[in-house]
Amino acid sequence: MKFRIALVGLVFSLLFWASCEREHYASQSSNVLTFSADTICFDTIFTEKGSITQWFQIKNEQDGIIKIDRIYLSEGKSSQFYINVNGVQGPEIKNIDIAVGDSIMVFVQTKLNAQKVDTALYHEDFLVVEYNSIQSKVVFTAWGQDVINYKGTALNTTTFTADKPYVIYDSLIVNAGETLTVESGAKIYMHYGSNIIVRGTLKLKGTGEKPISISSDRLEDTYQLLPGQWGSIIFEPTSKDNEICFTMIKNGVNGLVFQGESDNLILCDINNTQISNMSGYGVYAQNAHIDSYNCVWVNCEYNVLRIQGGWFNSVHNTIYNEGTPQGRKYYPSVYITDDDTILSPIQQAYFFNSIIIGTMTNEVAMNSKNGENSLPCLIKNCLLRDTYTKSDSAYYKENFFYDSEKNLFASHTTFRLDTLSQAMNIGNLEYANLHPVDLLNHSRTEDGKPDVGAMEYYYEAKQE
Numbered sequence: 001m002k003f004r005i006a007l008v009g010l011v012f013s014l015l016f017w018a019s020c021e022r023e024h025y026a027s028q029s030s031n032v033l034t035f036s037a038d039t040i041c042f043d044t045i046f047t048e049k050g051s052i053t054q055w056f057q058i059k060n061e062q063d064g065i066i067k068i069d070r071i072y073l074s075e076g077k078s079s080q081f082y083i084n085v086n087g088v089q090g091p092e093i094k095n096i097d098i099a100v101g102d103s104i105m106v107f108v109q110t111k112l113n114a115q116k117v118d119t120a121l122y123h124e125d126f127l128v129v130e131y132n133s134i135q136s137k138v139v140f141t142a143w144g145q146d147v148i149n150y151k152g153t154a155l156n157t158t159t160f161t162a163d164k165p166y167v168i169y170d171s172l173i174v175n176a177g178e179t180l181t182v183e184s185g186a187k188i189y190m191h192y193g194s195n196i197i198v199r200g201t202l203k204l205k206g207t208g209e210k211p212i213s214i215s216s217d218r219l220e221d222t223y224q225l226l227p228g229q230w231g232s233i234i235f236e237p238t239s240k241d242n243e244i245c246f247t248m249i250k251n252g253v254n255g256l257v258f259q260g261e262s263d264n265l266i267l268c269d270i271n272n273t274q275i276s277n278m279s280g281y282g283v284y285a286q287n288a289h290i291d292s293y294n295c296v297w298v299n300c301e302y303n304v305l306r307i308q309g310g311w312f313n314s315v316h317n318t319i320y321n322e323g324t325p326q327g328r329k330y331y332p333s334v335y336i337t338d339d340d341t342i343l344s345p346i347q348q349a350y351f352f353n354s355i356i357i358g359t360m361t362n363e364v365a366m367n368s369k370n371g372e373n374s375l376p377c378l379i380k381n382c383l384l385r386d387t388y389t390k391s392d393s394a395y396y397k398e399n400f401f402y403d404s405e406k407n408l409f410a411s412h413t414t415f416r417l418d419t420l421s422q423a424m425n426i427g428n429l430e431y432a433n434l435h436p437v438d439l440l441n442h443s444r445t446e447d448g449k450p451d452v453g454a455m456e457y458y459y460e461a462k463q464e
Contacts, residue, residue: 026064029133033066033098034059040108042142043219044120046167046189050111052220056138058129059103066131068096071106074126081125081140082109112144118163120145147189155180162186162210167217168230174200176238185210189217190230190252198239206246208272208441213248223251227301227324228279232257235266235288242268249273254280255297258310260287262344265310270295272439272454277324281306287344292317294439294454296415301329304358307336309343314351316427316435316444318415318453321358333363336377340369349377352431355423355453357385357402366395381428383408383452400426400452416440417457424457425449 037056045051060066072092073079083090084107098104106127115121120143127138151169156178160166162185169191174180178200182188184207188196196202196214206212216229223229232254235242239258249255255275260266270292275282282297282304283290289311297304298320305319321333334356338346346368356363356379363385368374373394385402392398400422402408407418417423427450436445444456451457 024064026060026062026066027132031062031064031066031132032134033068033129033131033136034061035136035138037138039139039141042110042140043221044143044145045110045112046147046165046217047112047114047144051109051142053107053109055105055107057103057105058098060098060100063100065100066098068098068129068131070094070128070130071096072128074128079125080110080112080123081142082111083107083127106138108140110140110142112142115144115146117146159183160186160188165189167191168194168196171195171197171231173197174202174239176200179203181205182212184212184246186212188212188214189219190214191217192229193231195231196233198233198235198242200238201240202233202235202242202244204244204247204273206272208246208439211246211248214250215248216251225251225277225325227251227277227326228253232280235259235268237261237264237266239266242266244268244270244273246272247274250276250278252278254278254284255282255300257281257284258286258288258290260310260344262287262309262342265289265344271435274298275304278302279324279326284308285310285312287342288312289347293435296320296439296454298415299324301327302331303335304333305335307334307346307349308340309338309346311347312336312349314354315431316438316452316454317351317354318455319354319356319363320409320415321360321363322412323359328359330360332360332365333358335365335367336375337367338369338375339367346375346377349375351379351382353427353450353452354379354382355408356382357408360385362386381426381431381452383423383426398428415453416455417451417453419457419459421451421457423452425451427452 040054042051085093086104123142125140129136147165147167149167150172154173160182165187167189176199181203204212230252234257258266266288268290272294274296276298278300281302282300284306286308287310291313293315295317304321319333336349377395380397383400408421410416410418432444432450438444438456439454442456442458444450
């Protein structure tokens with residue numbers, strides 16, 4: 001019996017000793033924690049608007065428990081960063097044990113105060129972790145930008161400047177008979193579901209050095225190619241005399257939507273303008289009168305360009321469609337029709353020295369209520385991906401046909417021409433003389449051999 005009692009006591013002693021061994025603290029200064037990041041960087045944050053949540057781990061890879069005495073923001077309650085450590089809010093958390101092989105999660109957000117200046121300002125704070133007589137730091141950084149907010153606003157004649165960005169919530173309406181002028185360099189950020197509705201006149205006056213940008217108010221890298229983040233720029237029947245120059249429009253549902261009437265075409269000149277990554281259409285022109293040149297319209301889930309009645313002229317444009325990261329519906333890049341009772345007749349749909357290609361075999365489609373070859377359409381001296389005809393016809397004259405085995409663009413981000421691009425030196429000089437300077441301000445007529453599309457090939461020596 002005594003032996004059994006002694007044996008039981010020994011077993012309990014061994015278990016207790018093992019338990020103590022497992023639960024001992026690694027408290028030397030050489031026992032350090034592992035951090036999954038040493039810096040947390042936020043993209044530009046609009047002041048007074050919260051950021052996304054970022055996170056990192058603090059892991060114990062030592063052979064004992066490590067006690068964290070304090071985790072805190074160096075600026076304390078005045079910090080513009082906010083932390084949550086395993087469900088506990090900051091700015092200071094005390095006495096956290098991390099078991100062997102375990103970790104804790106630190107979640108970080110920021111909401112920056114208004115700065116009362118036009119330019120972006122840099123903000124920085126430190127997360128301090130104290131343990132084992134050690135101070136470890138993680139740097140938090142963000143750029144803050146004051147903005148001008150519009151929410152459900154109807155504007156009379158107004159000018160947007162480049163001093164501060166504009167953020168649009170809900171709809172921004174330009175009243176009938178009034179004009180919204182946007183100066184070069186201005187940035188307009190659209191919140192989810194927001195639209196610009198033009199009942200009057202829109203003048204987007206960008207320049208090559210200072211283009212205008214219209215895009216989503218989500219500035220994180222993961223959103224830069226995501227379509228459908230905001231609505232559309234919509235021109236209603238009372239709109240007139242619109243002008244869009246050197247403007248970049250991206251990541252909405254539709255780029256430009258014209259909703260004219262059969263006896264009242266909406267007038268718009270569009271030049272040197274880029275439209276990309278739309279979950280719907282790039283340009284949806286119903287009963288519009290559009291003159292366009294030096295434009296790059298690319299990557300939509302539906303038609304890049306849809307002409308429904310009216311008048312359209314394209315010189316030296318690049319129209320390309322491989323879809324968005326969300327895919328592409330079975331719609332050609334360009335679709336032209338007058339087959340609807342609400343549409344005016346097609347008065348003209350001309351394309352000269354342009355590129356119309358994409359991932360589909362046929363990137364142009366035409367449909368008329370009066371039958372085949374009845375539309376006043378002409379595609380001439382263009383580079384096409386189309387198998388309807390490879391010879392001249394009522395709609396096609398002197399075109400070139402795309403070879404998918406050859407590189408056309410050096411980059412599918414900028415859409416500049418490759419050094420051996422099919423688009424080089426095949427443009428008609430007569431049409432090039434209408435717009436002798438390309439989107440990037442390079443001469444397309446100097447050598448007498450213009451390229452087709454919005455951008456002339458231009459060799460730039462690499463900097464050493």
